[in-house]
């Protein structure tokens with residue numbers, strides 16, 4: 001198949017899933033064309049089946065807000081025609097689903113029928129999408145897609161709750177490349193970070209309010225009172241200045257390391273004992289899956305789709321959003337030397353359920369059904 005993938009090129013979960021999906025499809029022999037405004041962060045290797053088309057938005061003094069969606073729709077039209085694409089798969093509804101709708105309508109006037117598959121990732125529904133500024137367009141473009149997928153059952157439920165969506169939504173969870181995300185021997189790194197055998201807690205995120213990084217710091221601050229430990233923070237974002245101040249106020253800076261936007265997060269996860277994800281909202285929790293694949297148990301909130309990944313008392317524990325005391329209690333339980341090995345083993349075992357080879361065929365089947373349905377309609 002010739003597949004167009006439209007996504008955000010950044011480190012965010014939706015862009016990561018879209019890029020990893022494209023890479024996996026290319027390895028299976030499909031021709032995959034990424035269409036976005038800059039090189040996707042994880043599109044970092046050469047494969048004869050991978051192509052990248054950059055969307056350029058010309059500047060003009062009249063434009064206070066450059067019309068990216070129009071430039072994107074025009075690019076989609078151009079690439080579908082020139083590369084003879086079979087399907088367009090857009091990740092994150094805003095503005096990709098509506099741009100795809102526009103491209104599809106333009107192509108229709110030229111007798112080209114192309115199915116559009118929209119994958120909902122989370123904040124496009126639970127945070128941004130349901131805002132009145134976007135809701136009518138999001139509802140319309142979801143309903144106009146030929147197939148719609150969501151990354152968890154919870155996100156599917158939320159979508160039906162907040163939007164008048166008539167389309168069937170298929171749940172296709174996030175997936176993980178276990179060849180890349182696996183526990184690697186990094187003992188020298190561990191010895192450098194925790195020279196006295198301190199336990200290592202890790203959090204990775206985009207440091208937005210929804211991630212509740214402040215809870216991460218408060219959990220750690222309590223845990224280290226009972227268990228000698230260090231905290232590694234991977235990622236960066238708007239909450240970071242406040243988080244740094246909190247570390248100073250709590251006088252724990254010497255035990256907290258801000259590592260920034262690290263490329264090789266699996267190396268940090270390889271030396272971790274516990275992953276913290278106290279998010280306010282989380283449609284799936286890809287960062288937790290990456291941790292679990294590296295044998296790291298998870299202390300999380302029970303928000304959104306996290307319970308579909310983290311298994312209570314098996315791969316870690318879940319608490320109500322903001323219940324720092326419960327998360328501290330659970331963290332101390334998991335970190336006990338007699339408990340840690342079984343939680344680590346269970347985390348990896350659970351991650352195997354989401355291996356790339358198990359999930360990517362679900363997308364291929366989805367594409368085929370959308371293609372068949374468009375072909376059947378145009379034959380009428």
Ligand code: GMT
Nearest residue numbers: 012013014121122281282283284285286
């Ligand atoms: O978590 C973020 O803020 C990034 C966001 C995105 O859209 O890039 O991630 C969302 O999509 C990921 C991939 O499907 C999911 O694993 C994350 O749970 C989801 N984030 C939220 O729902 C907050």
